[in-house]
Amino acid sequence: MAEGRLFVTGTGPGKTDYTAPAALEAIKNADFICGYTPYVDAVNEYISPDAEVFTNGMTGETERVEKAVEAAQAGRNVALVCGGDASLYSLASLVYEKTANTDIIEVIPGITAALSASARLGAPVADDLAIISMSDLLTPWEVIKKRIDAVNAGDFVCAVYNPRSRKRTEQIEHALRVFASRGNLACGYVRNSHRYGETMWAGRLSELNTEDLDMSTVLIIGCKKTIIKNGKLVTPRGYTDKYGE
Secondary structure (H helix, E strand, O other): OOOOEEEEEEOEOOOHHHOOHHHHHHHHHOOEEEEEHHHHHHOHHHOOOOOEEEEEOOOOHHHHHHHHHHHHHOOOEEEEEEOEOOOOOOOHHHHHHHOOOHHHEEEEOOOOHHHHHHHHHEEOOOOOEEEEEOOOOOOOHHHHHHHHHHHHHHOOEEEEEOOOOOOOOHHHHHHHHHHHHHOOOEEEEEEOOOOOOOEEEEEEHHHOOHHHOOOOEEEEEOOOOOEEEOOEEEOOOOHHHHHOO
């Protein structure tokens, strides 16, 4: 039996307006759809009524991938639906780990939350960028702490994913104390980017209320040269210094 195709699709930050056309096309043409329930619900209008759909909840990542791989190996045209970008903190790497014939896989990128939040906040991501998740479910906290120190030493703009949960509150406080050693940096956050209930804020580290942060929030910490202009975060690239006005 000939194997099918497995499209690992990143649907972007929220509304399908920000989903790559290639991802929507893969979803439209799939006869087997697999994904986390809210992500599949978000693209429901693009799913063929004849397609088989498998969804599950949080912590069901391995099961989703195994179902998708099994269906593709059985000759089906599969779309594994991921939020944001399919590679960053997502399932593309697990798909490759679980698939013997990797030629059947195509990863379709999506707009990740860091870039979505940057666009909403202004232009803080204009130079080198570091992305760190505060979640220690899959990465030990001691490793995350070393990465925080490295970002701080390099004066990177930093996008922080999963900054705070109801049970996990100390990690972001530690990170902010480290970042504050560079000064009262410009920063901002976006919660529920491009989705219902979207909220955003920009200001200085000293003004940030960490209780406003949750798992649906991306926090962006600027570097030393990041400024606040008319309520927007801007990291100058240096064009005017190099080329003149």
